[in-house]
Amino acid sequence: MAKAKPRVKVPKSAKAGEVITIKTLISHKMESGQRKDKAGKVIPRKIINKFTCEFNGTKVFGCDIDPAISANPYLEFTAKVPESGEFKFTWVDDDGSVYETGKKIEVK
Amino acid sequence: MNSTTLKWAGLLTAASVFAAGAAIAEPDNNTLVIDGQQLVTDVEAPKGSPLSRVYSGWRFRSPETQAFEMDDFENPAFPAVEQGEALWNTVEGEAGKSCATCHEDASETMKGVRASMPKWNEKLGKPHTLETQINACRTDNMKAEAWKWEAPNMLAMTAYVGLQSRGMPVSVKTDGPMQSWTDKGKELYYTRVGQLDMSCANCHEDNYGKMIRADHLSQGQINGFPTYRLKWGGLGSIHRRFSGCMKNIRATPYKRGSDEFIALELYLASRGAGLSVETPAVRN
């Protein structure tokens, strides 16, 4: 797969103060820098090295990622939402690319 | 060392490989439910089968590997499925068509397709697999380039098309013009090949449920392909799996898309009749 594609799963609605579970996955090879190609040359490292989740501009959860995380990095974590708003998810690639996606939630 | 000695050495190797794990047997009793839909992972074997029951490979995996398949979000094959969906709607080739131009909504038109492949094709004079059918559409109708058997786009498309049959029972036609292909597949299944002098049946019929070193042997059912293998870190085709098995027994694999592998795919599908299509499954 050429371009990394993020996927996120957030409940559509929640009660105020409820702790919800968020699942995220991004398609990415996570080339560890430990492998060699057929000619015996080390394949250079290229991974997603950072993930952050914000809600209405406030940081909820973050993760520093090392090459030991599997291909197609999966992260599951929780969030406590005080009000309706939007989650913003950001993945940072070794090559400087930034992948972003958002998800709205309604708090009843 | 003459050839007889070599053969005995091979047999001894094979015997000792299975012996160690003989104590652990049988698939587990877990139930595969994906987003509320229960799938059939064991069923009475079809008439004439040497097995009494057929089991999906899912039943032989660890609880952690099983869990990956039980939620489409956690299933790592789904980014590829989404890629397949995008390709379905992408116009390609000189005819200016996409898959959707003719087949419209895949969730309607592709229902049951995976479950009935390989399928006889009169024009071709041989069975179509899902891969050759997709390429025939691309070259004949779209006037687009054919995809390679194991190309990411082909895997994405076979996963997307296959998903539309998920939960439906595997059911391939084996009579009429398919009879000779089924027979050919059966012959290949029971023929010992390679330096280890083993057939498919030695592992997947005689010894399923046992441990082959650290691996829990399944019946080698193909109802979940293309499958996301943790070992591959991605999707792979049925023929890639065959190829891997053949290398393990130190045999020279047939080519992907060869008549041999098509016949074997057909015969294996017929052995797994009644199991739910699990595409895209997750295995170790």
Next chain:
Amino acid sequence: MKLDRRQVLGLTAGAAVLAVAGIRVNPASAAAEETKKQVMEFTGGKEPASGKITLKAPEIAENGNTVPISVSVESAMSGDDLVESVMILAEGNPNPDVATFHFTEMSGEASATTRMRLAKTQNVVAVAKMKDGSVYSDTRLVKVTIGGCGG
């Protein structure tokens, strides 16, 4: 001291055994030491206590490419009773770093799940750093089997 041929052979063999043993033992303990060093850097030199933190990982991983792990820490996640971060390390990987989770009050709970690569059978270590400066850790041994038949 005069050595006869037999003694010389014996000594040489002994030395060879030691040399081999040395080669085998060193990397393992080096990795464990490297992990220890990382933990100390993370905690600011504090020895982590047990309890509060739970690391969940399979006892046996069918394939080292994708091993699911979960970590959770008991905490109210407000005021001073807050988990700031949790570091995951793998003792037997070429590089022990795996990931570091950063939590906030908005996290609601200090729990996270991911999937990791394990080069071989080894200990996975999780260390939690609390806002009040206390540190806790948990360790799980994960056995990694050869990754299934079929290339």
